[in-house]
Amino acid sequence: MSNCHNHQSCIDGALIAAQTICKQHNAKLTELREQVLLLIWKNHKPLGAYTLIEQLSEQTQRRIAPPTVYRTLEFLLDLGLIHRINSLNAYIGCTQPHSHQGQDDEVHHHNYFLICKKCHHTQELIDKDLSGRIQSLSQTFDFTSQDQWLEVTGLCRECR
Amino acid sequence: MSNCHNHQSCIDGALIAAQTICKQHNAKLTELREQVLLLIWKNHKPLGAYTLIEQLSEQTQRRIAPPTVYRTLEFLLDLGLIHRINSLNAYIGCTQPHSHQGQDDEVHHHNYFLICKKCHHTQELIDKDLSGRIQSLSQTFDFTSQDQWLEVTGLCRECR
DNA sequence: AAATGATATGTTATATTATAACACTCTCAA
């Protein structure tokens, strides 16, 4: 782990947030979903689906097939509890899931990531100002923006 | 094509720009590379690698295998002549390849796209102000940014 | 022109990521 912090409290917080958000959306946080979410958080770096399948298979002592995991990922993505890092084909826990909730119960994806090219440590940003700026920039091109994905690659402090 | 404009002049311009940039980098714009670049431009929408393989196979009347196309895509990507749209696993021509040239002959990727969810029409933006803003935001997180990828999804004028 | 080395392309096989389709299970409300 490249950034020092209380890791367990991250995980605990993520779990509590997940429980709250599931309740809000009348969705069930099943054992499988909780396991997947926790594994993603424990790794604390973008995690590929097949790595996740491996870890999950080991942990449960039985063979987990891809669709099982992909469905679970989709569930967590839809609720904004995790994010997909497109440039890595990998998944990471959302640090502020509540901030992605719209008034209409819809999840808006305005997600920004700083991704270290060396260690793949990934930091999520949330910046309302930047969101607004990108939105209005879109408007000048007569484009109605919905979701925003920003991936900035470079070097984190440790790897520099 | 969802945005009206002189399409042939786009293509012609892209080809001339490619020739110039290849010369600058002492790289060869071979027939294959030119064919691929033109096909990408003719489609004028993000094009998947395997669609490209199909079109290229048809056009040349022989079977083109994936590595051939992927290598060519890599070449064009490296020179900044095309971009990869990560959210679509697809490739599109760069509208302003010269603007990605650094002084040190290195290509910097600060690329922003507006992607229509319905028709996949994709508009490239270049905005130095936004680049700077994202760069300085990265700095506040003690992160040395190199490349920036922004993909905004939503609806274009025609699809709204 | 022949030899050489570097670059480009061809070819075969396979890795990696993701989804389709259908079967089974479990819960909970009618």
Added chain:
DNA sequence: TTGAGAGTGTTATAATATAACATATCATTT
């Protein structure tokens, strides 16, 4: 108690991408 929906299991396969090695092409030197 039953049947409808949600969740998960299972098998097969689709879609995207790369590794490894063979061959060809071209420029340069001899």
